Amino acid sequence: MSNQEKEKETPVPETEQETSAKEMQDVADEISAQLEALKKENEELSDRLYRTAAEFDNFKKRTAKEKQELSSFAKGVCIKEFLTASDNFERALSAPCKDEEFKKGMEMIFNQLREAFSRIGVKEIEALGNPFDPNIHHAIKQVEDESFGENIVCEVLQKGYELDGHVIRHAMVVVANP
Secondary structure, three states, X not given: OXXXXXXXXXXXXXXXXXXXXXXXXXXXXXXXXXXXXXXHHHHHHXXXXXXXXXXXXXXXHHHHHHXXXXXXXXXXXXXXXXXXXXXXXXXXXXXXXXXXXXXXXXXXXXXXXXXXHHHHOEEEEOOOOOEOOOOOEEEEEEEOOOOOOOOEEEEXXXXXXXXXXXXXXXXXXXXXXX
16 A cells, blocks of 8 residues: 555545543533432432431420420429328318317318419319219219219219329219110
8 A cells, every 4th residue: 555545545634623521521410420429429319418407406396395295294293192192181170179279270271272283283173073084084883874974974072183194093983874
């Protein structure tokens, strides 16, 4: 082959500008791909951050609720011990007493005890004349009594109490016409 033929077969090198433009396009494509990958990673990290923040918020709420329930339970256990003394105090006040000043002083102390229960949040369960509810009443006896309706509490043998919406002691009752 002659030199002329060899020159025709050999590819002609591109100009410097064409080579530079291709390299720049390749670099731009690579940067664009990296940018897309970083955007996707950013979205994933943001999503994880939001989920973690939501989980932490739920944890705080759950912990606060458990703490409040535990506090309420502990108060209920403590108050339950005082209820027996309160019942006995009330029975003692209903007994006849010759010394009116003594009785008046005892009534004042008993009222202070009741007010303290009220400030803490202890509420007496209303039972007499209400329909029997096994969630708040404990039936000790059943009687037939036409003066009461069906399944109505006709006598309270021991008062019931609740604290923060939870029964700490069921009311012991007699139910009419079960």
